[in-house]
Amino acid sequence: MESTRFFSLSRFILLMRNDFLLNYKKYLFTIAGAFILGYIILLTQMPTRDTAPDFIERQYVPLFIICMFGLGAFIGMSFPAFNSKTDTITYLLMPSSTFEKFASQFLIRIVAGTILFFMVFWIDAHLAKATALFVLRKFEHTPQIASFEFAIIFRSIYMNNNILMMFGTIFMFVSTGVYIFSVRIFFNKMPVVKIVISIVSLVFITAMFMILLSHIFYPETMGMQLSIPEYIVIENHSNTEIWLCSLFYCSWLFFLPLGYFKFKEKQL
Amino acid sequence: MIQIKNLSFYYKKKSPLFSDFSLQLESGCIVGLLGKNGAGKSTLLSLITGLIQPQSGEIDVNGFRPFSRNPNFLSDIYMVPEEFSFPHVSISTYVKAFGPLYPAFDHKKLQGIFEEFELSPASNLNKLSHGQRKKFLIAFALSTNCKVLVLDEPTNGLDIPSKSQFRKILVSSVTDEQMVLISTHQVKDIDTIIDKVVVIDNGVIIYQENTNEITQKLYFDTVSSFTDSDQVLYSERCPFGYRVVKQANGETESNIDIELLFNAIIHKTI
Numbered sequence: 001m002e003s004t005r006f007f008s009l010s011r012f013i014l015l016m017r018n019d020f021l022l023n024y025k026k027y028l029f030t031i032a033g034a035f036i037l038g039y040i041i042l043l044t045q046m047p048t049r050d051t052a053p054d055f056i057e058r059q060y061v062p063l064f065i066i067c068m069f070g071l072g073a074f075i076g077m078s079f080p081a082f083n084s085k086t087d088t089i090t091y092l093l094m095p096s097s098t099f100e101k102f103a104s105q106f107l108i109r110i111v112a113g114t115i116l117f118f119m120v121f122w123i124d125a126h127l128a129k130a131t132a133l134f135v136l137r138k139f140e141h142t143p144q145i146a147s148f149e150f151a152i153i154f155r156s157i158y159m160n161n162n163i164l165m166m167f168g169t170i171f172m173f174v175s176t177g178v179y180i181f182s183v184r185i186f187f188n189k190m191p192v193v194k195i196v197i198s199i200v201s202l203v204f205i206t207a208m209f210m211i212l213l214s215h216i217f218y219p220e221t222m223g224m225q226l227s228i229p230e231y232i233v234i235e236n237h238s239n240t241e242i243w244l245c246s247l248f249y250c251s252w253l254f255f256l257p258l259g260y261f262k263f264k265e266k267q268l
Numbered sequence: 269m270i271q272i273k274n275l276s277f278y279y280k281k282k283s284p285l286f287s288d289f290s291l292q293l294e295s296g297c298i299v300g301l302l303g304k305n306g307a308g309k310s311t312l313l314s315l316i317t318g319l320i321q322p323q324s325g326e327i328d329v330n331g332f333r334p335f336s337r338n339p340n341f342l343s344d345i346y347m348v349p350e351e352f353s354f355p356h357v358s359i360s361t362y363v364k365a366f367g368p369l370y371p372a373f374d375h376k377k378l379q380g381i382f383e384e385f386e387l388s389p390a391s392n393l394n395k396l397s398h399g400q401r402k403k404f405l406i407a408f409a410l411s412t413n414c415k416v417l418v419l420d421e422p423t424n425g426l427d428i429p430s431k432s433q434f435r436k437i438l439v440s441s442v443t444d445e446q447m448v449l450i451s452t453h454q455v456k457d458i459d460t461i462i463d464k465v466v467v468i469d470n471g472v473i474i475y476q477e478n479t480n481e482i483t484q485k486l487y488f489d490t491v492s493s494f495t496d497s498d499q500v501l502y503s504e505r506c507p508f509g510y511r512v513v514k515q516a517n518g519e520t521e522s523n524i525d526i527e528l529l530f531n532a533i534i535h536k537t538i
Binding site: 017021023085086090092093094100 | 314317318320337342345346347349352353355361362365368369
């Protein structure tokens with residue numbers, strides 16, 4: 001009895017089934033919406049005239065990042081029941097453990113959301129390329145359009161053979177996703193807007209704090225300038241790199257339990 | 269069984285709603301929780317179901333601390349809130365989605381209540397009227413066979429025939445292992461089905477009695493006039509004279525007029 005207090009596979013399956021039975025249409029519309037939006041974004045950046053420059057691999061990277069905002073919004077809309085008081089009652093009283101509810105949302109919003117995002121972006125990129133080539137077929141000399149592959153994204157973050165920063169970048173996305181997912185639980189209405197405000201506030205407060213420290217430790221600092229003297233710590237990695245990487249590597253480990261315990265203590 | 273000991277609760281920036289509040293309710297009965305607006309009825313229901321956490325004190329529902337939200341506790345308690353919303357699905361999809369989460373869910377019973385309430389499983393929940401949706405929720409709640417059923421204003425929005433159907437279904441489907449806690453302002457809708465009356469005012473229990481004891485102690489009547497010698501505890505004017513509450517004489521019993529009883533309690537005449 002006690003072992004199933006936190007997790008029971010059969011109950012978890014029932015919870016997931018419940019979510020899909022109630023929300024499958026919403027998920028399908030979201031996937032369709034993401035597919036169309038991604039396609040439009042990619043297509044508008046593809047060359048459609050013979051005089052246009054080639055579309056090179058690197059150009060996919062900013063588009064990929066722009067589309068990731070959509071994934072961020074999807075993650076920010078986790079725990080949809082918290083948008084209304086009546087749905088919150090139903091959700092909190094649903095017979096499954098807090099861990100199961102948290103894990104189910106994590107699985108749907110972060111794990112499945114990310115996998116679907118990669119799939120949709122890949123299809124969109126190839127479809128946009130095919131559409132652009134179709135439009136360009138009437139011209140004699142057409143610009144080249146690079147094919148999208150995920151290696152492009154990895155190559156762009158694996159600069160200067162810096163594996164520490166590559167994983168740092170990956171974990172930056174992981175930590176941001178987990179931050180969005182967890183902080184959502186703190187907000188009931190308009191979570192996405194509030195999450196954006198919280199991120200902006202967090203960045204602003206951090207910047208202000210660092211400016212303050214710059215003024216304290218480096219009195220020659222002028223106005224809003226930041227004084228961060230860089231030096232090599234280990235194997236060609238600077239102190240800033242190490243600081244950023246440790247921040248991104250570890251922050252999700254803080255945000256995930258934060259979200260779980262906030263959810264556990266959630267009240268009407 | 270519900271046992272509350274020395275409970276204290278207050279909303280942020282507000283004065284305490286409950287302080288040192290205690291209550292004990294046994295299974296196998298239908299309890300009417302009555303009180304004026306703002307008396308703390310809905311808050312008490314939220315505390316019992318674990319939707320909110322008390323600042324201090326103990327709440328024990330079937331051996332569980334509600335706010336821990338243990339799944340075994342949640343699978344044995346069902347709340348019909350005053351206000352509710354549904355996903356855009358049919359009744360049958362809703363039942364498919366939520367029914368299996370309650371181990372003792374009885375599909376046959378649900379079907380029977382659907383027939384009584386004239387509900388069709390194919391109907392889309394959000395296309396039903398408020399009253400029909402409420403009937404569905406009550407039907408679902410009863411079919412879960414949960415040990416504790418918490419109904420907040422269950423008759424709000426029900427038409428007259430549905431109210432009597434509700435009473436009939438509730439009485440026939442509640443077992444000795446179950447407890448139904450009904451919070452309502454519409455006391456007339458439940459006066460024939462409740463086994464126990466609990467009246468709270470400003471977070472304090474001001475009256476608590478089983479209905480059979482009430483009928484032994486009090487006599488409810490309508491009279492054209494009365495005198496001091498009639499030992500009337502409380503009276504209200506009505507079209508035919510007065511509705512009165514008197515001390516029972518031990519020979520004859522009357523039906524309980526819960527509205528009159530409630531008013532008498534509120535006016536501190538009982």
